[in-house]
Amino acid sequence: MRLTWVSGDKEPQQVQYGDGKSQASEVTTFSQDNMCSSRALPSPAKDFGWHDPGYIHSAVMTGLQPSSTFSYRYGSDSVGWSNQIQFRTPPAGGSDELKFLAFGDMGKAPRDASVEHYIQPGSISVVEAMADDIEAGNVDSIFHIGDISYATGFLVEWDYFLHLINPLASQLSYMTAIGNHERDYADSGSVYVTPDSGGECGVAYETYFPMPTEAKDKPWYSIEQASVHFTVMSTEHDWTENSKQYEWMKKDMASVDRSKTPWLIFTGHRPMYSSAGGLLGVDDHFVQAVEPLLLANEVDLALFGHVHNYERTCAVYQKECKAMPVKDENGIDTYNNNNYSAPVQAVIGMAGFTLDSFPSNADSWSLARISEFGYVRVHATKEEIKLEYVNSNTRKVEDSFRITKGQGS
Numbered sequence: 001m002r003l004t005w006v007s008g009d010k011e012p013q014q015v016q017y018g019d020g021k022s023q024a025s026e027v028t029t030f031s032q033d034n035m036c037s038s039r040a041l042p043s044p045a046k047d048f049g050w051h052d053p054g055y056i057h058s059a060v061m062t063g064l065q066p067s068s069t070f071s072y073r074y075g076s077d078s079v080g081w082s083n084q085i086q087f088r089t090p091p092a093g094g095s096d097e098l099k100f101l102a103f104g105d106m107g108k109a110p111r112d113a114s115v116e117h118y119i120q121p122g123s124i125s126v127v128e129a130m131a132d133d134i135e136a137g138n139v140d141s142i143f144h145i146g147d148i149s150y151a152t153g154f155l156v157e158w159d160y161f162l163h164l165i166n167p168l169a170s171q172l173s174y175m176t177a178i179g180n181h182e183r184d185y186a187d188s189g190s191v192y193v194t195p196d197s198g199g200e201c202g203v204a205y206e207t208y209f210p211m212p213t214e215a216k217d218k219p220w221y222s223i224e225q226a227s228v229h230f231t232v233m234s235t236e237h238d239w240t241e242n243s244k245q246y247e248w249m250k251k252d253m254a255s256v257d258r259s260k261t262p263w264l265i266f267t268g269h270r271p272m273y274s275s276a277g278g279l280l281g282v283d284d285h286f287v288q289a290v291e292p293l294l295l296a297n298e299v300d301l302a303l304f305g306h307v308h309n310y311e312r313t314c315a316v317y318q319k320e321c322k323a324m325p326v327k328d329e330n331g332i333d334t335y336n337n338n339n340y341s342a343p344v345q346a347v348i349g350m351a352g353f354t355l356d357s358f359p360s361n362a363d364s365w366s367l368a369r370i371s372e373f374g375y376v377r378v379h380a381t382k383e384e385i386k387l388e389y390v391n392s393n394t395r396k397v398e399d400s401f402r403i404t405k406g407q408g409s
Helices: 123-135 156-169 203-208 244-254 284-296
Strands: 002-007 014-017 021-024 026-028 055-060 069-076 085-088 098-103 141-145 173-177 221-225 228-232 263-267 301-304 310-317 320-323 333-336 344-348 366-370 374-380 384-391 397-404
Touching: 002 069, 021 055, 098 123, 123 156, 123 374, 141 301, 156 173, 156 203, 173 228, 228 244, 244 284, 310 397, 344 374, 366 384, 366 397
Parallel strands: 098 141, 141 173, 228 263, 263 301, 301 344, 333 397
Antiparallel strands: 002 055, 014 021, 014 069, 026 055, 069 085, 098 374, 221 228, 310 320, 310 344, 310 366, 374 384, 384 397
8 A cells, every 4th residue: 555745855754554564755756847838838837836846755555454454654753753544455356345435526625715726616525525434434445536636737736635635545545547637738648738737747646646557657557446346547648549558458458357356447537428518528539449448348337527517327338328227126226237238337527626517408328417516435245336426515315326246136
């Protein structure tokens, strides 16, 4: 389990954890020279938005048992130590039960009258609601699917965001996917050339959130927790057929041992299905390239962000419903994947950024549409996935569905 923290000291520090274990930190940082710029586009990261990030320390805690709780602290005798913090490891791949929270597009907001260049008004209520779920012992891990801090070149706002999520990320595995507001900029290698990252070009994101990727600026990866295999792509890097990422996705999903991890969940930032139009509209080229991989590898559930609302589909492929859910005895929509037809897809970008409304007419594949701040709870066993959309202001479940397979279906 990797722990990352920020300090003003460039000398290595330590994380002390468990029963007398310790690990020295690796230290890195980034500079203005690492930021992108263009004559034709603004780059606050390279100019008036620059803020010295200090030194980012990262250490891997080894020898941990899955689904166990231990305490840790980080620092050094020279700079001081953090308080003791309790951490719970996620369940091992191949075990039965996993409870995780997922969302996209959260960002940050001030708790007072402070002014920031970019405020995401729902972020505080979402963090507070998720912190209560964690306190109740109902969460194993967290997935944040793109548009992380919305610093967009105003680097000090990464500090604000990291402070906001500290109650979550200090206690549980906090996994991320890259979004347009972390990576996109002209002539930088991103698929989309809008200046959405403010010149950060993924540098700040990959420094603060070192995921288990194969290399820098290749921010795709997979992990297994309990009965779920997660395939995490970057919608901002080349996904066209025969690209490095495409070949990786193809190989990764084809290699899943469904007897060990019967569920395959696919995540990325930009969605394949959304009722939103305009700048938030779906990129048909992306869908045409990647959606066939989901069907061919029998992806059960696909989670996306980018659009700032909650929307759930039927089991859908090429804009057609291949199967519809039926109500169970509790009135919950249930998809039976014993006879697999297509992935269920959900947009979950409602965790902070100003919400997007829906058009008056719904496509046939769109089964649930909610424009309120919140997040999703997911509970997976080897026979069932249950997803609940939670309104973070009321704490009420406003949509839920099940995907079943196995003897309990």
